[in-house]
Amino acid sequence: MVKAIPKVSIARNGLGSYIQPCYKITLQYCNWGGSSQGLRDLLTNGKLNQFALNNLQTIFEIKQQRGHPLLICNYNNNTQHEVEIKNLSDSEIIKKLDEYIQRSGNERFKYNHKVMSDNDSVRGIWSPLFEPKDHRHKI
Amino acid sequence: MFKRFITTTTTTATSVSPINLLKYSSNGSRDLYAIANIHNLPYLIRKGDLVYLPYKLKNVKVGDLIDFKKITTIGSPNVTLNEKDGINPNLLDINASCVEITKEPIRVKINKKQRCRRTTRIYDEPYQTVIRINELRLK
Amino acid sequence: MFKKINNVSTTRSKSYALKFSPIIIRQLHSSILLQQATTQKKSPKSFDTPKPNIKYDSITDYQSYKSNNIYSHRLPESTAQQSPPLIALHSRLNLPKNYSLSTLSQALNLIEEEEGEGLVNNYSLNKLGTTLLNYFINEFYMINYPRLPSEIHNMACKSLIGVESLSSIGKSWGIEIDEITKLDRFLGQENEFMKYGRLRFNNNKENKVKIDGLTEVVDSRGRFKQEDFAYAYAVRSIIGGLYTHCGEESVKQFINDHILSRKVKLDSMFEFKKPSVELINLCNKLNFKEPVTIKLIAETGRLSHQPQFLAGVFVGNEKIGEGIGSSLKEAQTRSCVNSLLSYYLYSPINENGDQVNLPSDDKRTSYKFESLIDGGDV
Numbered sequence: 001m002v003k004a005i006p007k008v009s010i011a012r013n014g015l016g017s018y019i020q021p022c023y024k025i026t027l028q029y030c031n032w033g034g035s036s037q038g039l040r041d042l043l044t045n046g047k048l049n050q051f052a053l054n055n056l057q058t059i060f061e062i063k064q065q066r067g068h069p070l071l072i073c074n075y076n077n078n079t080q081h082e083v084e085i086k087n088l089s090d091s092e093i094i095k096k097l098d099e100y101i102q103r104s105g106n107e108r109f110k111y112n113h114k115v116m117s118d119n120d121s122v123r124g125i126w127s128p129l130f131e132p133k134d135h136r137h138k139i
Numbered sequence: 140m141f142k143r144f145i146t147t148t149t150t151t152a153t154s155v156s157p158i159n160l161l162k163y164s165s166n167g168s169r170d171l172y173a174i175a176n177i178h179n180l181p182y183l184i185r186k187g188d189l190v191y192l193p194y195k196l197k198n199v200k201v202g203d204l205i206d207f208k209k210i211t212t213i214g215s216p217n218v219t220l221n222e223k224d225g226i227n228p229n230l231l232d233i234n235a236s237c238v239e240i241t242k243e244p245i246r247v248k249i250n251k252k253q254r255c256r257r258t259t260r261i262y263d264e265p266y267q268t269v270i271r272i273n274e275l276r277l278k
Numbered sequence: 279m280f281k282k283i284n285n286v287s288t289t290r291s292k293s294y295a296l297k298f299s300p301i302i303i304r305q306l307h308s309s310i311l312l313q314q315a316t317t318q319k320k321s322p323k324s325f326d327t328p329k330p331n332i333k334y335d336s337i338t339d340y341q342s343y344k345s346n347n348i349y350s351h352r353l354p355e356s357t358a359q360q361s362p363p364l365i366a367l368h369s370r371l372n373l374p375k376n377y378s379l380s381t382l383s384q385a386l387n388l389i390e391e392e393e394g395e396g397l398v399n400n401y402s403l404n405k406l407g408t409t410l411l412n413y414f415i416n417e418f419y420m421i422n423y424p425r426l427p428s429e430i431h432n433m434a435c436k437s438l439i440g441v442e443s444l445s446s447i448g449k450s451w452g453i454e455i456d457e458i459t460k461l462d463r464f465l466g467q468e469n470e471f472m473k474y475g476r477l478r479f480n481n482n483k484e485n486k487v488k489i490d491g492l493t494e495v496v497d498s499r500g501r502f503k504q505e506d507f508a509y510a511y512a513v514r515s516i517i518g519g520l521y522t523h524c525g526e527e528s529v530k531q532f533i534n535d536h537i538l539s540r541k542v543k544l545d546s547m548f549e550f551k552k553p554s555v556e557l558i559n560l561c562n563k564l565n566f567k568e569p570v571t572i573k574l575i576a577e578t579g580r581l582s583h584q585p586q587f588l589a590g591v592f593v594g595n596e597k598i599g600e601g602i603g604s605s606l607k608e609a610q611t612r613s614c615v616n617s618l619l620s621y622y623l624y625s626p627i628n629e630n631g632d633q634v635n636l637p638s639d640d641k642r643t644s645y646k647f648e649s650l651i652d653g654g655d656v
Contacts, residue, residue: 001556002622003549004433009443009540011450012187014238014271016535018202019370021239023452056369059362076450102201102240104269110243111191111267118541119185122172122216127602129576129588162631169625169633187541277631 010118013104021104024074025097026061035086036069042090051094055101071096075105157220158230161277165215168276173233174212176225181211186275195240195266205235205270213277232276239269352398353380353474363454363475370452371516377523385515386453388479388508400515403522407514410521411439414533414638421636422625423544430547430622437542441502441510447536448509453477455505479508530638545619553614560621561593568594572610575600589613 013019029043030036042048043062052060071083071093083100085093128136165171174181182190199205209225210233220226248261358364358379368382387399415435419426426434437443456476458468481504521529550556554572561570576588589609591599599617603609626634 001551001559002427002429003551004429005547005549006433007437007543007547008440008446009437009542011446012271012539012541013450014236015187015273016539017372018236018238019450019452020201021450023366023370024454057366059366076452078449099240104239104241106239108241108244108267114180114182114190115184116189116191117185117187119187122170122185122214124216127586127588129578129586129602133576159631163627166625167627167631167633 019076020057020101021075021077022058022073022101023076024059024061025101026063026070026072026074028063028065028070028072030066030069031064032066033068038087038089038093039069039085042093045090047090047094051097058101071100073100073103073105075103077105079105081105158277161213161215161218161220164217165277170216171275171277172212172214173210173231173275175207175233176209176211177207184272184275186272188272189238190235190270190272192268192270193243193265194268196237196268196270199237199240199268201237201240203237204273205237207233207235230278232274232278233272234274235270236273237268238271239267241267241269243267351396353383355380357471358383358474361471361474363472365475367451367453367475373520374524374528377520381519381523382516383474385519386475386477386512388477388511390480393480400511400518403515403518404511405518406521407516407518410517410529411514411533411537414530415439415537417636417638418538421634423623424626425622425624426544427622430544433547434542434544437547438537438540441506443540444513445502445506445509448477448513451513453509453512455479455481455508457481477505477508477512479504479511481505526638544623548615548619548622550615550618553611553618557591557614557618560618566593572613574606574609591617 013021027039027043027048029039031040048060052058068084068086071085073081073083075081081100081103083096085096088096161171162168172183172185174183176182177190177192184190196205210228210231211222211225213220213226213231242264243266245262245264248263250259250261355378361379361383364379364383368377368379373382381403384398385400385403387397389397389399391397391399412435415438416431419431419434423431423434454476456473456478458473462468463470463473517529517532520532558570571592573590573592574587575590577586579585585604586602587604587606587609588600588602589606589612590597590601591613599613599620601609601612601614601616603612628634
């Protein structure tokens with residue numbers, strides 16, 4: 001009698017469990033260029049190891065390629081963010097990593113309301129027809 | 140549709156305590172909303188909602204659970220409980236988890252003085268914190 | 279009128295309690311024992327060829343399961359610990375420490391033992407995960423929405439544990455597909471341990487010709503790719519692995535956190551062909567003595583281009599549903615649909631006003647369906 005319409009459930013990350021969207025970061029450096037000096041310092045002085053141990057959820061991949069250094073952040077919504085880190089010192093690169101690891105990979109946008117919700121309204125949508133006829137607003 | 144029929148058993152229970160009235164009318168905390176104050180601004184929230192805060196919460200990292208100190212209102216389809224100075228936190232179970240810490244899209248303001256051809260550009264990239272309501276339940 | 283509904287629902291509750299008395303998951307251990315005993319007795323009589331005796335050192339300890347296949351083996355824990363994607367996945371899912379990395383690696387392996395390196399694949403873990411998921415999700419909907427029609431119930435379960443949603447869960451867990459060719463790996467492009475943390479399945483890459491606008495599909499309806507099935511397999515077997523290492527409690531918590539936390543819009547799943555006829559049939563089934571009538575409660579602007587009507591469904595003097603529409607017929611059908619929905623989507627609460635306990639919540643053997651039977655909106 002009743003037919004069912006197929007629907008897929010909607011993911012709500014952060015409800016019950018939280019999974020960090022940034023799962024992989026590729027650090028791309030150049031062995032020769034001066035703009036990669038900070039990244040090369042970071043790789044040699046062991047700061048990156050410490051950072052990676054504190055963030056076990058993400059994989060850090062190191063890649064050598066000529067040109068300016070890059071951070072390529074992979075997110076679980078099939079997006080990649082490329083961050084330029086040329087001429088940055090090692091502590092500045094750590095700050096960048098910390099910033100991009102906490103993002104969700106969605107496009108940045110300004111939300112002009114406070115709360116985004118896909119729940120139904122608790123009180124229902126008000127209509128003047130629910131009022132008794134004597135109390136209704138008259139034009 | 141708007142008025143849920145209350146059976147005889149519920150009416151006897153309501154005479155016991157006012158919080159039970161909320162419990163019964165919200166169908167076991169399924170239809171429940173709360174108004175929580177964050178930095179003195181009210182936010183109407185339900186379970187599973189995303190709250191966009193246009194600043195960076197202090198000492199909060201992604202994945203942390205956040206407690207609300209001040210909740211002024213809890214409401215079900217028929218009943219509301221208001222308390223100006225905040226509802227007793229032992230009555231309800233409410234927390235949120237930090238989902239994302241990003242920045243809003245960059246916005247540029249061009250300052251131009253009169254009778255001067257030079258313009259100054261001010262770049263602004265404010266932080267944005269997104270939290271998801273993890274639990275909203277009457278105890 | 280309410281008394282009648284009360285009676286109906288109590289009988290329903292009894293039938294559910296009866297349905298739930300044989301809990302499959304609880305008796306999983308004992309059933310394995312039984313099967314073992316029966317096969318050992320029967321085997322010398324029924325089969326001429328001697329079968330290898332399968333012996334388990336301990337039933338709860340998955341590590342000690344011995345496979346009867348000589349060629350297959352499990353990945354050593356020391357090798358699994360050198361694979362960064364495995365460690366990352368383990369900590370991303372916040373799995374307990376005694377969930378071994380080699381089981382996690384096994385859960386990601388779909389290649390059959392004869393074809394690959396001889397590593398054990400996730401076939402058995404997938405079976406276990408499927409039964410666990412089916413049990414917990416079905417239990418949740420049976421108890422929390424006891425009046426759902428069976429078709430909607432099945433669709434609601436499918437929307438949570440169907441291939442589409444499970445594959446999207448797998449992708450959100452950051453599991454990558456092992457796409458690097460053997461030649462590249464041989465040339466030393468990548469560490470050999472990396473692949474143990476990736477999703478491995480027979481991708482048939484050689485036969486594929488990539489043309490723009492053409493996508494490979496496997497399902498007959500053309501919705502799912504091969505990788506979607508692989509992701510669903512992986513998710514199910516990770517859940518199965520959690521059961522083998524940590525038991526039922528933690529699996530239940532995991533399913534609650536990761537799968538039942540997803541949003542299912544039940545009210546948009548219903549499709550009524552003739553709502554008014556169905557409502558009358560329903561009221562007949564519930565033995566209402568007075569006939570169902572639909573009345574116009576309020577209206578504005580009947581002669582304007584934007585009229586609004588509010589119709590209500592009444593049984594005697596009781597109103598059981600309302601609906602607003604821009605024509606009389608629309609208001610009528612909306613009111614019928616609303617009252618049908620409010621009957622079907624009824625969810626019970628117990629005497630304290632809390633949500634009802636599930637049979638698996640109760641540690642005692644006898645589960646009592648404790649709920650305050652509410653008439654609902656109908």
